[in-house]
Amino acid sequence: MADIARPVTLPGAARPAPPRRSFLREHPSVLWFMLILGIFTAGVTLLSEAFGIGLVSTSLVKILGMTLCLCLLAVAMDVVWGYCGILSLGHFAFFGLGGYAIGMWLMYARTEILVRQSLEAGTIPPTEREVSEAVASQIFSVVGSNELPLIWSFAHSLTFQLAMVVLIPGLLALVFGWLAFRSRVTGVYLSILTQAMTLALSLYLFQNDSGLRGNNGLSGLQNIPGFLDVPQSVISMWFFWASALALGLGYMLFAWIVSGKFGSVVRAIRDNEPRVRFLGYNVEGYKLFVFTLTAIIAGLAGALYYPQAGIINPAEIAPIASIYLAVWVAIGGRGRLYGAVIGAALVSLLSSWLTGGGAPNIDLGFYRIVWTDWWQVLLGFGFVLVTLFFPKGIGGLFDRLVRKQE
């Protein structure tokens, strides 16, 4: 128990004598995390409807898989905020962009299959143009159009859209970060600026002529082209495994990055940016690297999340979502990767339990507490209390426990 609680960046990271020890050996908390994640994944598999005794319903598997994606997003957020000190209010937007990129393929390819089926019923096989026109009118009739927007030109290609999952959030973060960091916008200003970016993006997506179906968003994403006859209970498990794998790999990657000298530089930037500059480090480059890398991981997490959610629309990436993300990380504990995971898992699961009507309402006699009404109030004020009294979040409690044991 002592090992799991030790932050990955404790001094042990930097033993000078280099008898080459493996990364995991030096960072037992990562090992512990992997172990718990593995047990959890195996457990859910054995309890699932598709591969186990059926105690865990398919919809719960989806919620758990989505939660794993949110945890990965939170880990990325923790790296950019907790380690590098950039309170980005744009990472949920990167997450959403990843979802849109993969959603375009899912929606196009599935519609194409259906369209081909109906067209091929005719005596003459359809031309490519007929197929693409029929697909376009299927997808875009909700926004009063029947033309395929330019950005969908390669939506039929899974490879291309997968590349977009990485490239769109990555390039956006690169360009935005370059502009912002270059002009030395920091602190609260930077947060507001990232929020502005998120707002611009969601407003853009809300437009019907954005080419992404306006506020209807993309839907039917849970149907995976090529596997349309595979039951959802099985597909949900595939995505659950993929999410667990992504979280595991992402966690390792970030743990490796924030340990060692790079982590040391990044934390130094968080604590005193000008000083790092006078040591000769190109601070902007480091911030840009962290900002972009975390944006890419966020995009990947989104690409795994939305096929499980089944639908994505611009409301998902409104600025408030990114603020919630910051809240999860703050509650879990900044500057600790496992803190971000705990925060995201706890708050998002609690939130969907309480707002989904799963929790029993409490009758006080004179007043009836309906959780769907009061959860946000509780979360809001609870968060204020956490910020005031437990600035290190839940992860900080672990630290106290460890110190007591010592």
Place this chain on the structure above:
Amino acid sequence: MPRTARAPWRWMSFLLLALTVVAVPARADTPLQDVLQTVQAEVASPARGTIPDVLRALLDADAPGTLEFLRAFADREVVERPEDGLFFIAQDGPDRSLILIDVDSGAEIATVTTRDVNQIRPNAGVRREIAAALVQFELSAPDPARRIAAMDAIARSPDPEQMPILAASIPDEPDAAIRARKERLLALLTARFETDSATRVAAIEALTGDVSTEARRVLNQLLQTEAGHAQFVPEGVNIARIRVVGEDLDLLRAHARLAEDGLVPPRPGRNAIRDALRAHVVDGHVGGIPVHRLTDEATRREAYRALQEDGLVPPLPTEAEMRAAVAQFTFYDRYLEDDPAVTTAARAALDSTRTRVGLFQALNLSLEALSLASIFFLGAIGLAITFGVMRVINMAHGEFIMMGAYTGVVVQMFIPSHTVSIAVALPLAFAVTFAAGVAMERLVIRHLYTRPLETLLATFGISIALQQLAKNIFGPQARPLTSPDWLAGAVRLNDIVSISTIRVAIFFLALMFLILLIYILNRTRLGLEVRAVTQNPGMAASMGINPDRINMLTFGLGSGIAGTAGVAIGLFAQVTSEMGANYIVQSFMTVVVGGVGSVFGTLAGAGLIGFLQKGIEWFNPANTLAAQTYMVLFIILFIQFRPRGIVALKGRAAGD
């Protein structure tokens, strides 16, 4: 000409409808039936030559019910009872029966069949006479509102018959404004319906510079065109423009136009080709090509041509053939108006009016931008003060706006008079949010001064809690905050420039706050201390200024202004628990663009953002969302060049 012939009846029935609503004052004592009996023969068989006498007699007698009778007369609903020669208004009853209605009392007298009475059927000429009489009657009515209503009706569905009547009513018009309106209306009618070309041109020239929608609509109507084509352009056709195929007219379009008129055989489209192929599948082959290969357009055309050679399908013209066919014709746009002098004059008048219209539109846009800027200013100034003095981002600022608006709603529940309730709500909202701000500063923000990013998050927590609380208390639906009647209208300069009174009021409210704040900051002890803390908190503290007190008061002041702004915003926007969230990001932008800690900076920021947003909307008026998107992008770029905003504090105080 069925369209123009029906037009007067439409507006006339409207007119009469309006008249029946207006209480007709008691006039002469002679009952209408008696008046009608004096001209019995002329009414029973109305003719163009005799009807003016009938009308004069009726209008002179001015008996109650005359207007209703005339309407029925024109609508062919009047019948004569052969036994006594009395007239009745007839309505359709059950089983083809007629219900007779007394012309004086309006009471139902009897139910008869069509054979029992003579139906009176005035011809079109007579009906026009009746309509003209009614217009004349209304245009000279003693009540100015009725005269204006009559003109509105004419403007809505103009008719050449109205010109002489309108012209006749002008000399006796006592009201200068209405007279000017009549003259303009006459010019509009003249421009449109007059037969003499020179008179029309003169009337059109008189409309030059008239920016009213009516005038521009008439000019645009004169310039309406329709597409046409002919082998030789016929004489007397007023050509607006010759279209050159390939340059400003697509070859396929041109060919299709000829095909529509049957001048060339139609070219089978993609779907026609597909259907034709489908119809001629033989043993899995079409035109010698296996069906499974028909997956691209070129192969399909090949198969179609094969069918064509066998004479099975109509021919598919090649491009060269289409060019040759099209080349025999001239394609043009012609004006519906045949007189070139008129269209030239209308074009000239419209072009020169366009500049004026543009200027007025710019003026209107500036007014809208100014109004938007004052809303942004109201929303942002409280934020700017707290951010400037305390370096604290208050994410709950929007919820203070919301709190202010709900204060107004609650006040209106208790005080029914809108004027009084708004007068009470403005200071009360200030007090409520001032208290809330002070409480928040004491309980939360005070403990986080060294951790600005966490203030952002903590205030966000408060923000979501307050939003949900408001929703729990007031429900999810929008609550009305009704403005007093004297704020309900709009200030109008002309058809283009107008702004709602409420926005003018908000502008003045913003102006008031601006002056008040400048006064507080520059002329009072509190302002001095606030400025000292803004510029150098450490130094201010060492000079005996209690920064805690200043912070508390500043926060209260900023929140109070937000609350007052909330009442103002609630008057024109909907009061919902999310309304604050809609303003918060714009308010942040305003502060960031303007420069932190300066009233003038916020003013400049609000001005820039307001004008920018309206400016972008001008280029793409249909899309407010796009305007907002581009505006935010602009702000991101703006920050690149002026990271500290328009009005930046310099030197060490800027907080390096």
Place this chain on the structure above:
Amino acid sequence: MTALLEVSDVSVTFDGFRAINGLSLAINEPELRAVIGPNGAGKTTFMDIVTGKTRPDTGRVVWGETATSLLSMSEAQIARAGIGRKFQKPTVFEDQTVRENLRLALKARRGVFSVLSWRATAEDARRIDELAQEIGLTDRLSHRAGDLSHGQKQWLEIGMLLAQDPRLLLVDEPAAGMTPAEREHTTDILKTAARTRAVVVIEHDMEFVRRLDCRVTVLHEGRVLAEGSLDHVTRDQRVIDVYLGR
């Protein structure tokens, strides 16, 4: 012999206040130089200009044998060119250990990807131990820098400066808040460093300057008032006027 750093006719204005007014100064290598002057004489602004934090309105700042202008370089580039700076307030990274602090400063490639692919080497470890020895923090290598005493933080910062292996050290009030014994140690470190490189010390404390035993430049109202040995400048009437008031 050309100077390592040459500042000529530099002026800078903040909101109408001339912080530096036609300052010219040359530093050789190796050399130990003390810069003194009353409050507001422009000492710290001088350092800001050399390290790239503040851009002067006019004047030239050239560096090294190739006489490169520092004015078009970023702070990080200037630091990599070989100019190290110690701030007035000790600024070490309190959340990290002494070893991590030194490792950050240790001369090495500074690029993002070089640092990402960094691995601990025996050579680095030896350098860090050596530096720790020099600044007397060997037994505190694994402690958080935030737990150090004020004097130890000052030393750590000097150690980080040395770890950068700069050709020019700019040291702002190194002895502030130190006990006499600590001051002695600091003097030794600086003097040792100045044997191989240029060291510029800004100091208020005359006693400390005397102990450094070096050439002294007196700044006043943003320009050089006098230059020479401490005894020479303290005999200068203008310097006496400035320090004692007119």
